[in-house]
Amino acid sequence: MYNSVLITGAASGIGEAIAVHLAHQGFKVFASARSKDKLKSLTGLGGRRISALALDVTDSASIEAALAEIAAEGAPLFGLVNNAGVPAIGPLERATPEDWRKAFETNLFGLAAVTNAVLPQMRAAGRGRIVNIGSLTGRIVMPFQGVYAASKHAVEGYTDALRRELAPFGVKVSLIRPGAINTPFGAHEAETLDQFETDEIYGDQVKIFKAWFEKQHPTAPGPNVVADAVHAALIADRPHSRYTAPAKMQGALALRNLLPSAMTDRILARVTGLNKFRKRR
Numbered sequence: 001m002y003n004s005v006l007i008t009g010a011a012s013g014i015g016e017a018i019a020v021h022l023a024h025q026g027f028k029v030f031a032s033a034r035s036k037d038k039l040k041s042l043t044g045l046g047g048r049r050i051s052a053l054a055l056d057v058t059d060s061a062s063i064e065a066a067l068a069e070i071a072a073e074g075a076p077l078f079g080l081v082n083n084a085g086v087p088a089i090g091p092l093e094r095a096t097p098e099d100w101r102k103a104f105e106t107n108l109f110g111l112a113a114v115t116n117a118v119l120p121q122m123r124a125a126g127r128g129r130i131v132n133i134g135s136l137t138g139r140i141v142m143p144f145q146g147v148y149a150a151s152k153h154a155v156e157g158y159t160d161a162l163r164r165e166l167a168p169f170g171v172k173v174s175l176i177r178p179g180a181i182n183t184p185f186g187a188h189e190a191e192t193l194d195q196f197e198t199d200e201i202y203g204d205q206v207k208i209f210k211a212w213f214e215k216q217h218p219t220a221p222g223p224n225v226v227a228d229a230v231h232a233a234l235i236a237d238r239p240h241s242r243y244t245a246p247a248k249m250q251g252a253l254a255l256r257n258l259l260p261s262a263m264t265d266r267i268l269a270r271v272t273g274l275n276k277f278r279k280r281r
């Protein structure tokens, strides 16, 4: 019997890569997405070990229905990969309550809801793995990414507590921190920034930031670096509490931990070109 794993947000990008990779590695994969139609191309892949499920992480009825389908297949879950996530970008002063709600409802509350739904079966089995997809932005925050960064910081805190609470039950919890990864996510964020380019207060800063930001994702590593890290977290006897993907981004994290914030601020301003911006009165 293959170990089975549920992945949220698997219709594109990182989730899709994780689904295909894990299926090739012999896992039975339940790939889920808000719309099952979006998963059509996946189901023939990975030695046909991928089953498609509809699952909206913000909808408790949808979570329940997806878990009932998994139970009906008689494949108790060994792993959960909480991958579904939405971007949020723009000046904090312009973020609406709806922007905040949307980011937290998917990136944190949805992640916690799916986790709670699978936990009873993992606890009963005395084993299981939960792998949360956080972000490097959960540690290093660029300007205009405040709402998203806050939600990913929250995932960091949530994951630490969860890992410690579940250790006695044999359920192991890891966080993956992807850096910029070449998926549809980045283009979506860049498009969202467009509306702020004409902003009276922030427009000039946004233009500079966007020029830098747009270059990041197309040249970034593909999602397989994240899939490798997820696989490592699922198969290691003693998984790390955190994985950085790609691993070379650990250098940036080490610097962030070492340097005073004022120096990090100056470095990030120089990297993005925002050091050239001077406020006009």
Ligand SMILES: NC(=O)c1ccc[n+]([C@@H]2O[C@H](COP(=O)([O-])OP(=O)(O)OC[C@H]3O[C@@H](n4cnc5c(N)ncnc54)[C@H](OP(=O)(O)O)[C@@H]3O)[C@@H](O)[C@H]2O)c1
Pocket: 008, 009, 010, 011, 012, 013, 014, 015, 033, 034, 035, 038, 055, 056, 057, 058, 083, 084, 085, 086, 106, 110, 133, 134, 135, 136, 177, 178, 179, 180, 181, 182, 183, 184, 185, 186
């Ligand atoms: N790409 C990066 O540079 C990067 C870096 C760090 C972390 N991450 C994280 O990696 C994860 C995957 O992102 P990605 O880069 O692969 O982007 P992506 O291709 O946009 O994938 C995000 C997925 O989440 C799904 N989703 C959104 N809301 C959902 C909901 N309520 N219920 C279920 N699924 C939902 C989307 O499905 P729909 O098609 O239905 O919208 C989409 O398939 C996210 O958590 C993101 O924060 C990405």
